[in-house]
Amino acid sequence: MKQGDxxxxxxxxxxxxxxxLLELVVFPTFSEVLQFGTEEDKKEVLKQMSFWDHWEALSxxxxxxxxxxxxxNLIFEIIEKKYKRKDFLFLMHNGKEIWKEPLLYEYYDRFIDIGKILHEKYGDRMDDLVPPEYEGWLLGDYLPAPKLIKEFRNSLKNKSK
Known part of the structure; x- marks a missing residue:
């Protein structure tokens, strides 16, 4: 047997x-790790759960x-930087912060969600949501991510036409 994707x-x-494909080996859930995992595994899961609770509260x-x-012609920009020694996503307009939340790896889908919320608020006055200059965290390892980002940004430009 050989590990696949x-x-x-x-x-x-x-x-x-x-x-x-012979089998899909499913990772344990948080509750399964808390019930059956080692003490080290339990600590790691509690840390991850704390992060997600924190992210949910601030997103x-x-x-x-x-x-x-x-x-x-509103143009928004996402920048990534440290805030209180943690990685954060900052939503900017004309160099001014209008929102911040904890940064996720491979957040292309979050980028689109934020863009949709911006469009809901500002309507067709919104022209663009500019991704960060370095897109490593945004795109992650997901190969279709650049296309999804481009399609979303193009949809903003085509709304008023």
């Missing part, structure tokens, strides 16, 4: 001769959380 929920086990969820901004 690594997925979010587990990994594939393939036949070494024909590459046929942008609604257009109502964004400030009113006057004008047309």
């Amino acid at each position: 690594l997925k979010e929920e587990g990994f594939e086990v393939n036949c070494p001769n024909c590459k046929y 942008l969820k609604s257009a109502d959380e964004l400030p009113e901004i006057e004008g047309d």
Whole structure:
């Protein structure tokens, strides 16, 4: 047997001769690790759960959380930087911070979610959401991510036309 693709929920086990998928080995859930894991595993899961609780509390969820901004042709930018020794995503407009939340790895889908919330708030006055200059964290290892980002940004430019 040979390990195949690594997925979010587990990994594939393939036949070494024909590459046929034999099995998907599923990673344990947080609750399973807390019940059956080693003390070290439990500490790591509690740390991850704490991060996700923190992220959920600080993440942008609604257009109502964004400030009113006057004008047309609004261009927003995402930058990544440290805040209190943690990695954060900063949402900027004209060099001014309008939102921040903990940074996730491979957050291309979060980028699009934030863009949709911005568009909900500012409508067709929103022209663009510019990704960070270095896109390593944004795109991660997901090969279709650049295309998804480009399609989303193009959809913003085509809304008013």
